[in-house]
Amino acid sequence: MADRRARRIAALAAALDQVHLDALLLTSLANVRYLTGFSGTSALVLVSGREVHLVTDSRYATQAAEEVGSVARISVQTQSLWTGLWQQLAAMPPVRVVGFESLHLLHRDFQRLLESGDRWQWRPTVELVETLRERKDADEVAAIRRAGAMATEALGRLLPQVRPGLTELQIAGLLEQALRDAGSEGFPFPTIVASGPRSALPHARSSARPVAAGELLLLDFGAQADGYCSDITRTVVVGRAGEREREVHDLVRTAQERATAGVRAGMRGRDADALARDYIEQRGYGDRFQHSLGHGLGLEVHEAPRLSRQADAALPRGAVVTIEPGVYEPGWGGVRIEDDVHLGADGPEVLTHFTRELLELA
Amino acid sequence: MADRRARRIAALAAALDQVHLDALLLTSLANVRYLTGFSGTSALVLVSGREVHLVTDSRYATQAAEEVGSVARISVQTQSLWTGLWQQLAAMPPVRVVGFESLHLLHRDFQRLLESGDRWQWRPTVELVETLRERKDADEVAAIRRAGAMATEALGRLLPQVRPGLTELQIAGLLEQALRDAGSEGFPFPTIVASGPRSALPHARSSARPVAAGELLLLDFGAQADGYCSDITRTVVVGRAGEREREVHDLVRTAQERATAGVRAGMRGRDADALARDYIEQRGYGDRFQHSLGHGLGLEVHEAPRLSRQADAALPRGAVVTIEPGVYEPGWGGVRIEDDVHLGADGPEVLTHFTRELLELA
Numbered sequence: 001m002a003d004r005r006a007r008r009i010a011a012l013a014a015a016l017d018q019v020h021l022d023a024l025l026l027t028s029l030a031n032v033r034y035l036t037g038f039s040g041t042s043a044l045v046l047v048s049g050r051e052v053h054l055v056t057d058s059r060y061a062t063q064a065a066e067e068v069g070s071v072a073r074i075s076v077q078t079q080s081l082w083t084g085l086w087q088q089l090a091a092m093p094p095v096r097v098v099g100f101e102s103l104h105l106l107h108r109d110f111q112r113l114l115e116s117g118d119r120w121q122w123r124p125t126v127e128l129v130e131t132l133r134e135r136k137d138a139d140e141v142a143a144i145r146r147a148g149a150m151a152t153e154a155l156g157r158l159l160p161q162v163r164p165g166l167t168e169l170q171i172a173g174l175l176e177q178a179l180r181d182a183g184s185e186g187f188p189f190p191t192i193v194a195s196g197p198r199s200a201l202p203h204a205r206s207s208a209r210p211v212a213a214g215e216l217l218l219l220d221f222g223a224q225a226d227g228y229c230s231d232i233t234r235t236v237v238v239g240r241a242g243e244r245e246r247e248v249h250d251l252v253r254t255a256q257e258r259a260t261a262g263v264r265a266g267m268r269g270r271d272a273d274a275l276a277r278d279y280i281e282q283r284g285y286g287d288r289f290q291h292s293l294g295h296g297l298g299l300e301v302h303e304a305p306r307l308s309r310q311a312d313a314a315l316p317r318g319a320v321v322t323i324e325p326g327v328y329e330p331g332w333g334g335v336r337i338e339d340d341v342h343l344g345a346d347g348p349e350v351l352t353h354f355t356r357e358l359l360e361l362a
Numbered sequence: 363m364a365d366r367r368a369r370r371i372a373a374l375a376a377a378l379d380q381v382h383l384d385a386l387l388l389t390s391l392a393n394v395r396y397l398t399g400f401s402g403t404s405a406l407v408l409v410s411g412r413e414v415h416l417v418t419d420s421r422y423a424t425q426a427a428e429e430v431g432s433v434a435r436i437s438v439q440t441q442s443l444w445t446g447l448w449q450q451l452a453a454m455p456p457v458r459v460v461g462f463e464s465l466h467l468l469h470r471d472f473q474r475l476l477e478s479g480d481r482w483q484w485r486p487t488v489e490l491v492e493t494l495r496e497r498k499d500a501d502e503v504a505a506i507r508r509a510g511a512m513a514t515e516a517l518g519r520l521l522p523q524v525r526p527g528l529t530e531l532q533i534a535g536l537l538e539q540a541l542r543d544a545g546s547e548g549f550p551f552p553t554i555v556a557s558g559p560r561s562a563l564p565h566a567r568s569s570a571r572p573v574a575a576g577e578l579l580l581l582d583f584g585a586q587a588d589g590y591c592s593d594i595t596r597t598v599v600v601g602r603a604g605e606r607e608r609e610v611h612d613l614v615r616t617a618q619e620r621a622t623a624g625v626r627a628g629m630r631g632r633d634a635d636a637l638a639r640d641y642i643e644q645r646g647y648g649d650r651f652q653h654s655l656g657h658g659l660g661l662e663v664h665e666a667p668r669l670s671r672q673a674d675a676a677l678p679r680g681a682v683v684t685i686e687p688g689v690y691e692p693g694w695g696g697v698r699i700e701d702d703v704h705l706g707a708d709g710p711e712v713l714t715h716f717t718r719e720l721l722e723l724a
Contacts, residue, residue: 040565058652059565062692100469107472107486108464124469173542180535183570190548203402203421208545290420330424 004137005071008035013049015128022095023048024128025085025113028104030299031129033227037067044081045072046088048095055084082112089120099125127304134296134304135318140228141342141351144297144320147184147230148340148352150223154178155234155354162361164213164238168193172206175221184223188231188301192220199235199333202291202326213239216333217361222301229301231322232352233338236359248285248327248335249358255279255325256337259293260350263323265343269311276325277309285327294322297340319343320351366499367433370397375411377490384457385410386490387447387475390466392661393491395589399429406443407434408450410457417446444474451482461487489666496658496666497680502590503704503713506659506682509546509592510702510714512585516540517596517716524723526575526600530555534568537583546585550593550663554582561597561695564653564688575601578695579723584663591663593684594714595700598721610647610689610697611720617641617687618699621655622712625685627705631673638687639671647689656684659702681705682713 012035016024026032026045033039036052040060046053052072056064061076068074077084089095100113102124113122136144157178162171172191179187194204195211199218211217220233235252237245255276262275273293280289292308297320305315307323315321321343326336340351374397378386388394388407395401398414402422408415414434418426423438430436439446451457462475464486475484498506519540524533534553541549556566557573561580573579582595597614599607617638624637635655642651654670659682667677669685677683686700702713 062563063565102470102473103468105469106465107462107467107469108488110469110472111464111486124473126470169542169545169547173539176542177535177539180531180538180568183531185531185567185569186552187549201424203425205547206542207547 004139005035005037008132009047009052009071011132012047012129015132016047016099017049019099019125020097021099021123021125022097023092024099024125025101026129027101027109028129031101031104031133033299034129034133036072037069038064039067039227040064042081044085046085046092048092051092053088055081055088057081086116095120097121097123099123099128102126130304133298134316136298136320136342137318140298141320143226143228144230144340144342145351146225147223147228148232150179150182150184150225151221151230151232152352152354153182154184154223155219155232157181158219159236159359159361162211162217162238165210167208167210168195168198168206169208171211171217175219179221179223182223183225185227186224188222188224188229192218194218195238197331197333199335200328200330202328202334202336211238214242215239216245216335218334218336220336220338227299229297229299230340230352231297231301231338232340232354233324233336234354234359235335235337236361238361240362241358241360244332246358248329251280251283251285252325252327252335252337253356253358256323256339257356259323259325260339260341260348263315263321263341263343263348265315265317265319267315269305269307269313269315270309272307272315273309273311276323280325280327288327288329289325290328291326294324294338296321315343317343317345366501367397367399370494371409371414371433373494374409374491377494378409378461379411381461381487382459383461383485383487384459385454386461386487387463388491389463389471390491393463393466393495395661396491396495398434399431400426401429401589402426404443406447408447408454410454413454415450417443417450419443448478457482459483459485461485461490464488492666495660496678498660498682498704499680502660503682505588505590506592506702506704507713508587509585509590510594512541512544512546512587513583513592513594514714514716515544516546516585517581517594519543520581521598521721521723524573524579524600527572529570529572530557530560530568531570533573533579537581541583541585544585545587547589548586550584550586550591554580556580557600559693559695561697562690562692564690564696564698573600576604577601578607578697580696580698582698582700589661591659591661592702592714593659593663593700594702594716595686595698596716596721597697597699598723600723602724603720603722606694607697608720610691613642613645613647614687614689614697614699615718615720618685618701619718621685621687622701622703622710625677625683625703625705625710627677627679627681629677631667631669631675631677632671634669634677635671635673638685642687642689650689650691651687652690653688656686656700658683677705679705679707
C-alpha cells in the first residue's frame with residue numbers, strides 16, 4: 001500500500017515537473033487521501049519532487065501517524081493549519097513556484113496565499129491529481145468491488161421486507177441498516193428512495209411518503225469500503241407491474257445492458273453516452289432521458305471521467321464508471337438502472353452484480 | 363414561512379446597505395436555503411435591495427418553483443449556472459458593486475468574477491448571512507426541537523438492542539434505522555459509534571470492531587427535520603461499569619450540567635466554555651479535555667457561534683448551541699455528553715431530553 005502511494009507521488013512529481021512547478025499545495029481531502037492515505041477531515045499537504053509534508057490538527061495526531069506512516073512528514077498544529085504550512089514551505093528551500101488546486105481552494109484561503117509575501121509564486125492548477133485518480137489500480141478496483149458487493153447484499157436483504165404502507169424514509173432505514181451489516185463504512189451520498197410519481201424526480205431524496213401497492217420504487221444508493229464508493233440503482237414494483245411499467249423498464253434495461261456491454265476504454269465520453277441514448281431516442285423516449293449516462297467513481301462518488309453528450313475526452317483505461325440511463329414521465333414515475341463498470345484491458349467488467357429483471361414485490 | 367424569508371431578505375438588504383454593496387452573490391447552499399427555501403444542491407443566488415434571483419439547473423426546475431414560490435425569480439439553466447448569473451446580473455441595472463462570499467467561493471469561480479469584465483466591482487464578504495442565521499426564530503427552534511426528539515427517540519430504541527459482539531458498524535446501522543423510523547430526513551454528519559479504547563478518539567468514525575462486555579460505548583449522532591440538525595452524544599457501558607468509568611462519567615456529567623444550566627445569551631463564547639472546563643480542570647482532568655465546548659447548530663451542524671477558549675464574541679440571543687464536554691484517556695477510552703441548548707430570553711432551554719445517568723446495558 002505504501003508502495004502504491006510512493007508510485008502515485010512519483011507520478012505527481014513528474015506531472016509537476018512537466019508544468020514547471022516546484023511544488024503543489026493540496027487542499028482536496030480526496031486527493032490527500034489518494035496520495036498519503038490520511039482519511040481525516042483536516043489537512044494541508046505539500047508535494048515537491050523531493051518530499052511530502054502533511055499538516056493536520058491535534059485531533060488527528062494519532063490517526064495521521066498510523067495512516068500516513070513514512071509516506072509524508074507530519075506536522076500537528078494546535079491552531080491554524082496555515083501556520084504549519086508556512087513553516088513547512090520555508091523549510092523546503094529550492095521551492096519557489098508553487099501550484100494550488102483552483103477547484104479546491106476557497107477565496108479566503110487564496111487570499112492567504114497572496115498575503116504570504118513574494119517568497120513564493122502561486123499558480124492555479126486544475127485536476128493534476130484527479131487525472132491520476134482516473135486510472136484505478138488493482139487495489140482500488142478491489143475496494144470498489146467490495147463496496148459493490150455490500151450494496152447488492154443489502155439490496156437483496158431489503159427487498160423481501162418492502163411492503164405497501166412503509167414510508168420512503170422507513171425503507172431507506174432498512175436499506176441503510178443492511179448496508180451497515182454488510183460492513184459499509186458510510187453512505188457515499190444521501191440514499192434515494194423514491195416511490196410512485198416521486199420516482200420521476202432524478203434528484204429526489206427520501207420522504208415521508210408511504211409506498212402504495214402497484215407503484216414504482218426507485219432505489220439509488222451506495223456503500224463504502226476503504227474509502228472507495230459504490231453507486232447502484234434498481235427500480236422495482238411494489239406488487240404487480242402494469243403494462244406501462246413493464247414497457248419502460250424493458251426499454252431502460254435494454255439501453256443499460258447495451259451500454260455496459262459496449263463501453264470501452266479509449267471511447268469518448270459522448271460516444272459511451274450514445275450507446276444508451278441512441279436506443280432510447282429510437283424508441284421515442286429521447287426527451288425523457290435528460291441527465292448524462294454516468295460518471296467516474298472512486299474515493300469520491302462523482303469524479304472524472306464524464307459520460308455525457310458534452311464529454312469529448314476519451315475514457316481512460318482503468319477507469320471505473322457508472323452506467324445509469326433513466327426514463328422519467330412527470331406525474332407518473334421513472335425507471336433508472338445503474339451499475340458500476342471497470343474499463344479494463346479486456347473490456348468492461350461489471351462490479352455490481354444484481355438482477356436487472358423487473359422485480360415485482362408481491 | 364414566505365413571510366419569514368421576506369424578513370430575512372430585508373435584514374440582509376439592510377446589512378448590504380451598511381457595507382455599501384448594491385448586491386450580494388450567494389454560493390453557500392445553506393445560506394441559499396435560509397433566504398429562499400431552496401433545498402437543492404445546485405444554485406447561485408443574487409440579492410439586491412430590490413430583488414432576489416435564483417439560478418439553478420434543469421434537474422431542479424419543479425422543486426425550485428415549489429420551494430421558492432414568490433420569494434425569488436427563478437431561472438433554470440441547462441448548461442452552466444454562471445451563464446444564467448450573468449444574464450440576471452445584467453438585468454439589474456443599478457447594480458455595480460457586488461459582494462461575494464469569500465468563505466464559500468472556489469478560486470476557479472472567483473476567476474470567473476474577475477473575467478466578467480469591468481461592469482461590476484467585486485468585493486469579498488465574510489459571514490453576512492451566517493450572522494443573521496445565528497439568531498433562530500420560533501420555527502427554526504421548533505425544527506431543531508423536532509430533530510432532537512427524533513434523535514432521543516432513536517437512542518431509546520437502540521439501547522435495548524445493544525449487546526456484546528455487535529460491531530460498531532452494526533450498532534450504527536440499528537441507530538440509523540431508528541432515526542429513519544423516527545422521521546429523520548438524513549444524517550447531518552457520519553454517525554460515531556466508538557467502543558472501548560476507540561472512545562478516546564474525539565473524531566472516531568464507526569468501525570468493524572466488535573463491542574465487548576464492560577466496555578464504554580460512545581454514540582454521537584444527529585437527525586434532520588426541515589433541513590435543521592440535532593447533535594447529541596451519550597456514553598454508556600455495555601454491561602457493568604467499573605469504578606473508573608463511573609468516576610469519569612460523573613465528572614463529565616457534572617461539567618455538562620453546569621454548562622447547560624449556566625450558559626446565557628450575552629456571555630462570551632470563552633466564558634461559556636469555562637463553565638465546564640474550569641470544573642474539569644479543578645478535578646485534575648484539564649489536559650484530557652482538548653476540544654472546545656460546543657458550536658452553533660441550525661441548517662448546518664457546525665455554524666456560528668463558537669464556544670471555545672478562543673471565542674471572544676458574545677453568544678447571541680436566540681442561538682442554538684451544543685454543550686459537549688468530554689474526557690479522553692488514550693488507550694482506555696473516553697466519555698462525552700452532549701445536548702442542544704436554545705439561548706432564549708428566559709435563559710437556556712435544553713432541546714434534547716435524554717437521561718444523563720450512566721446507563722449500564724446489562
